[in-house]
Amino acid sequence: MKRFLIPLLIFIVLVAFLGIGLNLDPREVPSPLIGKPAPIFSLARLDDPSKSMSPKDMLGKVWLFNVWASWCGACRDEHPLLVALSKTGIVPIYGMDYKDTRQDAQQWLDMGGNPYVANAFDVNGRVGIDYGVYGVPETYVIDKKGIIVFKQIGPITEEVLRDKILPLVKGLQTQ
């Protein structure tokens, strides 16, 4: 009986590792967009549909591009961190409200605080397709030349911000 259990035991160990791996890795898989210019778009702004926002406007500075939505639970986790970051003034954060309604989004910013310099309003997720957005939130670090340097899939954590994003931003700003 015992030796017939061996395959099952091996499998259980394997599953444990796969389970851990599942939580570890996906955020570290490099995006094919890294090292490429941020896809160009021109979308109406969330707060004022008569104004538009485009990555071209940000050329010459290092900025964060955060894709979020009011319906997204993980965005709620990350939001206080973004608000805190915006108060330090280290790096401007631009947002894109993804597949959302203006009313819900505006309400959410009023409630939770608004860390964004401006927000593009991607109502149907078309621009999201260009950026390869599969789930919100996602955050991009874009350099002075408009090149995507880093992509965070899923919410930003304190560690990621402290260990990866901020050192990266500081390095890029001195370039």
Added chain:
Amino acid sequence: MIPEIGHFALILALLVALVQGTFPIIGAARRNSVWMGLAVPAARAQFFLVATAFFCLAYAFASMDYSVTYVATNSNSKLPLQYRIAAVWGGHEGSLLLWAFILNVWTVAVSFFSKHLPDQLRARILGIMGLISIGFILFMLTVSNPFERLIPAAFDGRDLNPLLQDPGMVFHPPMLYMGYVGFSVAFAFAIAALIGGQLDATWARWSRPWTTLAWVFLTIGIMGGSNWAYYELGWGGWWFWDAVENASFMPWLVGTALIHSLAVTEKRGGFKAWTVLLAICAFSLSLLGTFLVRSGVLTSVHAFATDPRRGLFILMFLVVVIGGSLALFAWRAPKIGRGGMFQVVSRESFLLANNVLLAVAAISVLLGTLYPLFLDALGMGKISVGPPYFDTVFAPLMTPAVFLMGLGTLARWKKAELPELSIRLRWAFGVSLATALILPFILGHWTPMIGLGLFLAFWIFTTTVNLLINQLKSNQLSLIFKIKSIPRSWWGMVVAHLGIGFFVLGVTIVKGYESETAVKMLPGDVAHLAGFDFTFDGIKEVQGPNYLSEKGQITVSVMGKEKTHLFPEKRLYTVQNMPMTEAGISPGVFNDLYASLGEPLEGGAWSVRIYYKPMVEWIWAGCGLMAIGGLLALSDKRYRMKKRGQILAVENKGVA
């Protein structure tokens, strides 16, 4: 409207799969023939529904319906029709639908070709395949819906990944999936037999043709993928030990072991528990492969975008299917009787040794594939395991396997005489050894690996010749009658084993004697490699359907005599602004000439890489022979009888 029909068909298919996966299995336990009788109609209805969903998605691609998110993400109006159709499986959601569709193709095939099986067994097999189907359809409907709408519709699609815009994309994934998913039949047979407790020679005989067919598809699929990588990736490699390649290779190794072990179970009644375990493992590794590709736990050129929920879903599915079947195995296998006894020197023991070697090879590939994940999970940093590991592990495992293969086909069942074998194979051994020692000096230079490779290849050739002579001289009848009287399955074995020989020879020669050069070329410049002169004639701009191409022309000549032209290209796919390299290849029996364009340099010059690849085509020819061998075995006349009575008659004859 059409995408909604597809979506709805998928929902109905889930309901039918639920019926197919529960009633027949419970019915088999309670001997309720009405419940068991649901299996066949449910399987056919589910096939119809999943096929409907599949064709709805294909229609959405063909008609350029960019109001479907998946279509908009993976297609473009300028994409030629054949690639728009192939784009159905170009992304995550669609390849799952292809998976489910092919599973249903196999299920419906089983429903038609299982009339001779006992009702209980048939109900269980179809029920288990229904359970597998539930998992995949549920996966699509919950987190990977290919029919999700994009409203308002996109004006045009984002285009299929240019890497996938190749004839290989049309055939490679369906073939590979036919193989992968085909092992579900052997799996369902094994689980059904475990539940019913009837693991005997008849079970093995029924499983064999299904397993062989799946194996043939998998062989062709892997061969196609390797060939595709060779000409598409632009640097002449044919196998990369990429995580996803490994994911298809592991089921192949275990499937190969399974085919051989099934032969022992059928002919000698031995290895029963081992055969069942292999059947479970072959399909489990297919599922694991799916997990590795879909979940994104490993980085690979094949990996799709990552979504943790999807990975979690497949992991849960793996736990249920693999964990459940291994638990069933642990519970039921001890009750399986032992097979017939055999001596240390016998065909059984050679086959067992080969089986163990193949299984160990599969485990070492698994280990190498998951090692980066293990280290990462233990917080020991990120590493990647590359070809050096696999090459180092593989050669020592495959050397004895190939050597034993030559012996195994000649050895008798139960008990063979070692002295007799060694006398018979003296000359085969001598010829192989002499070839291994002398041929390399004629070809250029000798290294231990070249010598070993040549020895193994010629060992297969010579032992096969020995086997043929032996088979044909055994009695006094006329040669033609003897050839006719040998069963097709025997020829299948011979051809497949020769395929291994071709493969080993190709790998040995190309690894030992390939050469390459990277040069900067202006129009009119000549490069020299392996006795060929390559003249760069210049670059022409060509407009493709959805790309711009800079197409080079290289004239190949030997001693001033023109031989052939190579047309390497550098394409720019305009939608995604992505450059692609298309190699220019002149294939041949004894060598391939291969050129790929690098970057344009100043003054109209180009950097060009030229490769000389001797006998590289033999690698795929070998795989092709293996597949042909499998098909020959399938065409054996004992598989062509469908009626229960005929099989019984044959069985009785066999006993007498």
